[in-house]
Amino acid sequence: MAEMMYWEAIRRAHDEEMANDPMVICMGEDIGVAGGTYKATKGLYEKYGPERVIDTPISENGYTGLGIGASFLGVRPIIEIMSVNFAWLAMDQLFNSAAKVRYMSGGQLTAPIVMRSAGGTAHQLGAQHSARMEKVFMGIAGLRVVTPSTPKQAYGLLKSAVRCNDPVYINEHELMYNMKGEVPDEEFFHPLEGSDVVREGHDVTLFGYNISVHWCLQAADILSKQFGIEAEVIDLYALSPLDRAGIAASVRKTHRAVIAEEAEPCVGVGAEVMAIINEECFFELDAPPVRVSAVNVPIPYNHTLEKAAIPNANDVVAAVRKMFGK
Amino acid sequence: MNVADKKRLLREMLFARRFEERCYEAYVERKIGGFLHLYSGEEACAHGVLEAARPGDDYVITGYRDHIHAIKCGADPKKVMAELYGKETGSSRGRGGSMHIFDVEHHFMGGYALVGGPFPLAAGMAKAIKMKGTDQISICFLGDAANNQGTFHESMNMAKIWNLPVLYVCENNLYGIGTRIDRSTAVVDQYKRVSGYDIPSAQTDGQDVEAVYKAAKKAVDYVRSGKGPYFLELMTYRYRGHSMSDSNAYRSKDEERMWSKRDPIILLRDRLIEAGELTLDDYKAMDTEILDEIEDEIIAFAEQSPEPRVEELEKYCLAENDPWVLGGGR
Numbered sequence A: 001m002a003e004m005m006y007w008e009a010i011r012r013a014h015d016e017e018m019a020n021d022p023m024v025i026c027m028g029e030d031i032g033v034a035g036g037t038y039k040a041t042k043g044l045y046e047k048y049g050p051e052r053v054i055d056t057p058i059s060e061n062g063y064t065g066l067g068i069g070a071s072f073l074g075v076r077p078i079i080e081i082m083s084v085n086f087a088w089l090a091m092d093q094l095f096n097s098a099a100k101v102r103y104m105s106g107g108q109l110t111a112p113i114v115m116r117s118a119g120g121t122a123h124q125l126g127a128q129h130s131a132r133m134e135k136v137f138m139g140i141a142g143l144r145v146v147t148p149s150t151p152k153q154a155y156g157l158l159k160s161a162v163r164c165n166d167p168v169y170i171n172e173h174e175l176m177y178n179m180k181g182e183v184p185d186e187e188f189f190h191p192l193e194g195s196d197v198v199r200e201g202h203d204v205t206l207f208g209y210n211i212s213v214h215w216c217l218q219a220a221d222i223l224s225k226q227f228g229i230e231a232e233v234i235d236l237y238a239l240s241p242l243d244r245a246g247i248a249a250s251v252r253k254t255h256r257a258v259i260a261e262e263a264e265p266c267v268g269v270g271a272e273v274m275a276i277i278n279e280e281c282f283f284e285l286d287a288p289p290v291r292v293s294a295v296n297v298p299i300p301y302n303h304t305l306e307k308a309a310i311p312n313a314n315d316v317v318a319a320v321r322k323m324f325g326k
Numbered sequence B: 001m002n003v004a005d006k007k008r009l010l011r012e013m014l015f016a017r018r019f020e021e022r023c024y025e026a027y028v029e030r031k032i033g034g035f036l037h038l039y040s041g042e043e044a045c046a047h048g049v050l051e052a053a054r055p056g057d058d059y060v061i062t063g064y065r066d067h068i069h070a071i072k073c074g075a076d077p078k079k080v081m082a083e084l085y086g087k088e089t090g091s092s093r094g095r096g097g098s099m100h101i102f103d104v105e106h107h108f109m110g111g112y113a114l115v116g117g118p119f120p121l122a123a124g125m126a127k128a129i130k131m132k133g134t135d136q137i138s139i140c141f142l143g144d145a146a147n148n149q150g151t152f153h154e155s156m157n158m159a160k161i162w163n164l165p166v167l168y169v170c171e172n173n174l175y176g177i178g179t180r181i182d183r184s185t186a187v188v189d190q191y192k193r194v195s196g197y198d199i200p201s202a203q204t205d206g207q208d209v210e211a212v213y214k215a216a217k218k219a220v221d222y223v224r225s226g227k228g229p230y231f232l233e234l235m236t237y238r239y240r241g242h243s244m245s246d247s248n249a250y251r252s253k254d255e256e257r258m259w260s261k262r263d264p265i266i267l268l269r270d271r272l273i274e275a276g277e278l279t280l281d282d283y284k285a286m287d288t289e290i291l292d293e294i295e296d297e298i299i300a301f302a303e304q305s306p307e308p309r310v311e312e313l314e315k316y317c318l319a320e321n322d323p324w325v326l327g328g329g330r
């Protein structure tokens, strides 16, 4: 097991998949000669050349569509969108072409692309660079959505996404590229569906994904040490489809649920998990499920306002304490 | 332009340079956060073009490299700096930041962070101007790499078929972040790209503010006379990295040195000195005065201004007290 950073894990997955299959290419803005804004493709241009590591013009919808078209004929493109905010521009091709082509061709055609981008709110990047769009991707039938919370997941999810025959969107996080973690030395493929129990507990389940898994783990620690509450933490690394069975199994055990999401509450991960709990195990609940979400505003530039808009571990603790009246 | 105008322009451009360089320092001091894109080296573009237009009256829109365009339109530099400091007194009340300077009072309609976003917005403002029947024009400043967005082509087409009073100014600094223009763009001369839409265009030295002014005057007059859109390409160079997080490693030192020899401020300064209209001492005095103003007034204002209140986090998200939300209050 080697320690590596999130970006290094993503880079390694690119490298291995490109070495494994000559039809794997990657494309995006400044990913080639410059090595990528977050270094996810560092050194690959030198290694695989400009035919396979492609610096694109700033034409998100165009090169996404081009990647999709290439995938029709067997190419496996990994498309980097520098920041998720720019994915809005590629949404037409992703939504109308990639996600629908298998269905509308009656299964004849498929678009096995991977789109990955830096999501999340970083530090004071302002309203047009701070969107959290996972909810948007989750709402697209025909598209898989995964989101790594650790370098290990970042590596294994990308590996599987490249091999998978569906289009897969990978939601990374701008603040996590330098996060360190263990990644197995031997090659491995992370499942694209399911969820992980990352901490066992019996009093309440904290659901998180991507960065909010870390808030949940911190919160669970505080809850255990200071309030004697043992929280179970579930990592929803697959956002679409969500792991209905895993969500229900944990709630059947703890009878309480808190969902922590970095995005605004409306039409989001929390809303979806709550609906699943309702549908699967409503009568197991000892308390109404609670969401910890962002305030429903475009993200402000000012540092203090920005912090106030985005939830954190303390907000998760507060939600659980309120639920328990402690 | 008479001598007084030229001297004023020299001062404005020097001010712009010092302002941006002070932003750099404030960023290093962590007073400014987020993304910061500086305009150093490109001053003649905004100044030359807007000098030929009616800043404050004509409508101006641009991307994220926006501080100087806003100031030339009439935005108070104190408020622009306060915005970068995230203060309540900032031009966007601390909500916008460097990439989102707005001063609607002076018809500076904003800085936008999505590359290519302003193209159709500028055409839309031109449409509104046309409907209102004024002789104002809409001016859009964007970079070279932005022209590879679909919005560029869509906007050029619409501007032409609807004969809209919009001037597109392409600040061609040869790079989109780290990608040199010939690696991303089939036709490197940007002014040629609008010929497919039958839009008149020109390419001009963007380091010589007088040349920019001349070319812009022609362009502005054309648009203002109701003949439709115009596209002006200015060849320029940014001295610093794309933003503060960019190392600039993709450019050769030779290239940088070559461009620094054509500094827009030095060019104009030396021309004025040669003509006997200015001495080096005048220039130095001007510089000192500017540096003092920036420190004593602008930075001091930004430093001393209050932060926005957290209670007002949700303000400005939607209109307040709009009677139509309740069906007109009936």
Ligand SMILES: Cc1ncc(C[n+]2csc(CCOP(=O)(O)OP(=O)(O)O)c2C)c(N)n1
Pocket (backbone or CB within 6 Å): A029, A058, A060, A082, A086, A089, B065, B113, B114, B115, B116, B142, B143, B144, B145, B146, B147, B171, B173, B175, B176, B177, B242
């Ligand atoms: C839609 C979109 N895609 C990508 C980016 C990232 N990005 C920001 S600036 C930039 C380069 C733009 O270059 P250019 O238009 O030449 O303007 P310059 O910065 O050189 O002034 C890129 C790729 C973005 N902000 N928006």
Ligand SMILES: [Mg+2]
Pocket (backbone or CB within 6 Å): B143, B144, B145, B171, B172, B173, B174, B175, B176, B177
């Ligand atoms: Mg450029």
